[in-house]
Amino acid sequence: MWLHPLTLGTARVTSLTDALFRLDGGAMFGVVPKVLWEKLIPSDPNNRIPLRINPLLIQMQGKNILIETGMFEGDEKFQKINAVVRDQTIFESLHALGLEPADIDLVINTHLHYDHAGRNTTQQDKQYRATFPNAQYFVQKTELEEASHTHERNRASYFPELWEPLLATGQLELLTGHTELLPGLSVTPAPGHNLGMQIVTLEQDGQTLVYTADLMPTLHHAPYAYLLGYDLYPVTCLEQRKKFLPQWFAQGAILAPPHDALHPFGRLEENSKGGFLAKPLE
Numbered sequence: 001m002w003l004h005p006l007t008l009g010t011a012r013v014t015s016l017t018d019a020l021f022r023l024d025g026g027a028m029f030g031v032v033p034k035v036l037w038e039k040l041i042p043s044d045p046n047n048r049i050p051l052r053i054n055p056l057l058i059q060m061q062g063k064n065i066l067i068e069t070g071m072f073e074g075d076e077k078f079q080k081i082n083a084v085v086r087d088q089t090i091f092e093s094l095h096a097l098g099l100e101p102a103d104i105d106l107v108i109n110t111h112l113h114y115d116h117a118g119r120n121t122t123q124q125d126k127q128y129r130a131t132f133p134n135a136q137y138f139v140q141k142t143e144l145e146e147a148s149h150t151h152e153r154n155r156a157s158y159f160p161e162l163w164e165p166l167l168a169t170g171q172l173e174l175l176t177g178h179t180e181l182l183p184g185l186s187v188t189p190a191p192g193h194n195l196g197m198q199i200v201t202l203e204q205d206g207q208t209l210v211y212t213a214d215l216m217p218t219l220h221h222a223p224y225a226y227l228l229g230y231d232l233y234p235v236t237c238l239e240q241r242k243k244f245l246p247q248w249f250a251q252g253a254i255l256a257p258p259h260d261a262l263h264p265f266g267r268l269e270e271n272s273k274g275g276f277l278a279k280p281l282e
Contacts, residue, residue, distance in 0.1 A: 003096055017055070017093060018053040018118075021051055024048055048083060054068075054258050068110060068258060106181065110214070114162065120137065121165050130171055140177075187200050199213050210253050210255050266281050
């Protein structure tokens with residue numbers, strides 16, 4: 001079972017999962033040649049590489065905080081295109097920790113793509129309702145604006161049923177810029193993958209943990225040039241990586257990537273070219 005716990009100060013952090021899936025390796029590494037990226041993550045005959053949906057549970061100050069909600073359920077065609085394998089769901093992950101959806105107090109969406117916010121809502125009696133009925137959901141205002149006004153490059157990533165019911169019930173809170181949600185727990189805009197993405201930082205007793213969102217989807221994406229073909233604003237994304245990665249390295253931050261199929265946590269190391277590599281946390 002994919003349940004990987006850490007303790008930072010008085011906070012308990014657990015990497016959860018909701019599915020395995022596959023995406024095109026070239027799309028996941030952009031301009032990096034296959035001869036290089038396939039040494040890191042071998043592809044299948046359809047050129048797809050294995051990825052995982054890795055939400056994060058933070059338990060602190062009497063609150064259960066969920067970062068990301070999982071992969072959209074979708075129909076048979078959706079499951080086939082994304083090669084989704086539900087080897088463990090987020091519901092099974094939470095249940096193993098003695099929690100149910102009603103126990104979640106806060107949900108943080110780094111952005112509203114279907115593989116990050118896919119379990120925000122659940123279809124019940126032909127209507128979509130909040131999967132976590134007692135939770136307040138948080139997302140950047142810029143992200144909701146982008147999700148609500150799509151174009152040909154991003155339309156396939158956004159499903160309105162994942163946030164519109166939350167707006168109707170008042171459960172979706174829109175943030176503007178860096179925000180501290182609880183003492184030691186904050187979100188910070190990190191545009192590039194799209195305009196409204198945010199990363200999540202937990203600081204406890206001199207230790208730092210960062211949920212990297214798609215700024216660094218796996219530990220293999222630490223080198224600056226290893227950008228996603230899915231990034232809508234790649235130069236902006238590169239600028240953000242050059243801003244944040246040196247900070248994370250200097251802090252000795254524990255990194256939690258959202259899509260690494262094997263490693264829930266890692267840390268940065270300098271490479272010989274003045275950039276960084278990421279190694280799994282021992």
